[in-house]
Amino acid sequence: MEKYVIHGGKPLVGEVTISGAKNAVLAILSATILADGPCIIENIPNISDVAISIQILRDLGARVKVINKSTLEIDASHIRITEVPYDQAKLMRASYYFLGALLGKFNRAKVAMPGGCNLGVRPIDQHLKGFKSLNASYTLDYGMIDISADQLTGSNICFDIVSVGATINVMLAAVKADGLTIIENAAKEPHVVDVANFLNSMGANIMGAGTDVIKIKGVQSLHGVEYSVIPDQIEAGTYMVAAAATKGDVLVKNIIPKHLESITAKLQKIGLEVTEYDDSVRVKYIGEFNRTNIKTRPHPGFPTDMQPQIAVLLSLAEGTSIITEGVFGDGRFKYVDELSRMGADISVDGHVAIIEGIGRFTGAQVKAVDLRAGAAMIIAALSAEDMTEIENICYIERGYSEIEVKLRALGADIKKIMIPEKILQTAL
Numbered sequence: 001m002e003k004y005v006i007h008g009g010k011p012l013v014g015e016v017t018i019s020g021a022k023n024a025v026l027a028i029l030s031a032t033i034l035a036d037g038p039c040i041i042e043n044i045p046n047i048s049d050v051a052i053s054i055q056i057l058r059d060l061g062a063r064v065k066v067i068n069k070s071t072l073e074i075d076a077s078h079i080r081i082t083e084v085p086y087d088q089a090k091l092m093r094a095s096y097y098f099l100g101a102l103l104g105k106f107n108r109a110k111v112a113m114p115g116g117c118n119l120g121v122r123p124i125d126q127h128l129k130g131f132k133s134l135n136a137s138y139t140l141d142y143g144m145i146d147i148s149a150d151q152l153t154g155s156n157i158c159f160d161i162v163s164v165g166a167t168i169n170v171m172l173a174a175v176k177a178d179g180l181t182i183i184e185n186a187a188k189e190p191h192v193v194d195v196a197n198f199l200n201s202m203g204a205n206i207m208g209a210g211t212d213v214i215k216i217k218g219v220q221s222l223h224g225v226e227y228s229v230i231p232d233q234i235e236a237g238t239y240m241v242a243a244a245a246t247k248g249d250v251l252v253k254n255i256i257p258k259h260l261e262s263i264t265a266k267l268q269k270i271g272l273e274v275t276e277y278d279d280s281v282r283v284k285y286i287g288e289f290n291r292t293n294i295k296t297r298p299h300p301g302f303p304t305d306m307q308p309q310i311a312v313l314l315s316l317a318e319g320t321s322i323i324t325e326g327v328f329g330d331g332r333f334k335y336v337d338e339l340s341r342m343g344a345d346i347s348v349d350g351h352v353a354i355i356e357g358i359g360r361f362t363g364a365q366v367k368a369v370d371l372r373a374g375a376a377m378i379i380a381a382l383s384a385e386d387m388t389e390i391e392n393i394c395y396i397e398r399g400y401s402e403i404e405v406k407l408r409a410l411g412a413d414i415k416k417i418m419i420p421e422k423i424l425q426t427a428l
């Protein structure tokens with residue numbers, strides 16, 4: 001097992017380049033199954049969830065060729081296996097996209113219930129509601145969803161709750177269905193639009209992605225294509241908050257400013273100078289932080305995936321700030337206990353966290369409890385004057401490409417070290 005050792009108190013200064021979006025690329029890699037020829041996917045982030053997706057594709061029989069460290073050629077045109085076993089699917093939440101892609105291609109899919117970050121209850125009832133509307137039927141045996149259809153047919157689907165995963169999954173299943181599918185109450189995240197753009201570049205006919213009504217006209221076949229994944233707005237937001245919390249001055253490059261609007265607006269309200277350029281944004285500390293209230297909402301609201309990180313910054317603001325979690329339950333506040341070990345004064349009541357300004361964090365031994373919680377621990381450690389050790393960094397590496405390299409280039413004192421097995425055994 002590995003951990004990060006961070007000596008904080010140094011402002012982050014310089015430039016950082018953002019990698020491809022995790023929550024777009026995982027869906028796009030699954031979607032290559034739908035193509036009748038090879039796809040070349042560029043701007044792929046170097047994260048462990050991508051490695052899991054590649055392994056699943058190879059186990060299904062796809063040929064995956066590494067062109068360079070961020071480009072893959074994937075040819076899934078000869079696969080005939082339509083099952084993703086539990087020991088693979090349990091490793092990440094996004095394994096559910098293999099349901100939609102395999103069903104869309106073969107009218108058949110058998111995938112274990114997904115794993116992923118423990119953010120409380122994370123059902124997939126809306127995914128299954130969408131598939132049933134397309135004339136598929138499924139059984140759930142021993143944690144495996146076995147779904148099939150004689151012929152998928154277009155339908156009107158209105159989700160009971162805005163769901164990124166269900167919106168994308170129904171798009172994957174509907175692109176080759178007979179007739180027109182209309183998805184209402186659709187998610188509008190940038191990565192939903194990116195997946196729709198990828199499918200359309202393969203020959204699909206999807207209209208309205210990015211709005212709450214998406215129309216999909218089924219087509220006979222989809223061809224291989226070259227495609228570049230959008231930059232990761234959550235990775236970008238994480239570095240923006242890290243620049244702020246360390247009282248630094250950082251230019252965040254390879255971003256789409258419009259995707260960061262809600263994050264930029266909040267940082268400006270908290271008191272940072274944020275300057276937007278064509279494909280970059282600069283975050284500069286200019287004085288004390290203002291207390292601020294935040295409600296997380298589906299896009300274009302403030303993203304839930306930035307909630308732990310902004311809570312760290314608000315802990316450094318004078319006064320009381322309130323965060324209301326509007327997407328996940330209280331499971332998204334699991335980081336609070338670990339942050340309290342560094343001096344945070346946060347009380348959680350259901351979906352609401354009340355954050356008292358503490359002036360500064362103190363170093364401690366902590367652990368990452370999920371992907372974004374881990375990012376928050378790093379930001380708190382970078383702002384603390386002394387040393388912090390962060391364990392369970394495997395969570396962080398699920399979604400952040402070379403984070404310790406990128407932070408060191410900004411002046412951070414961060415090292416990744418192996419915890420000797422012997423110490424681990426005595427600790428367990």
Ligand code: EPZ
Nearest residue numbers: 023094121122123124125126127163164165166305327328
């Ligand atoms: C995706 O998760 C992302 N994961 C999450 O990112 C992100 O936090 C989330 O979207 C919201 O933006 C991937 O894309 C792999 P949802 P997903 O379906 O699809 C409920 C990260 O940190 N719901 O939009 O699971 C659900 O419980 C990760 O990068 C149902 O009730 O999120 C939640 O309360 C964490 N039934 C809400 O909807 C369903 O069938 C939104 O979930 C599906 C979801």
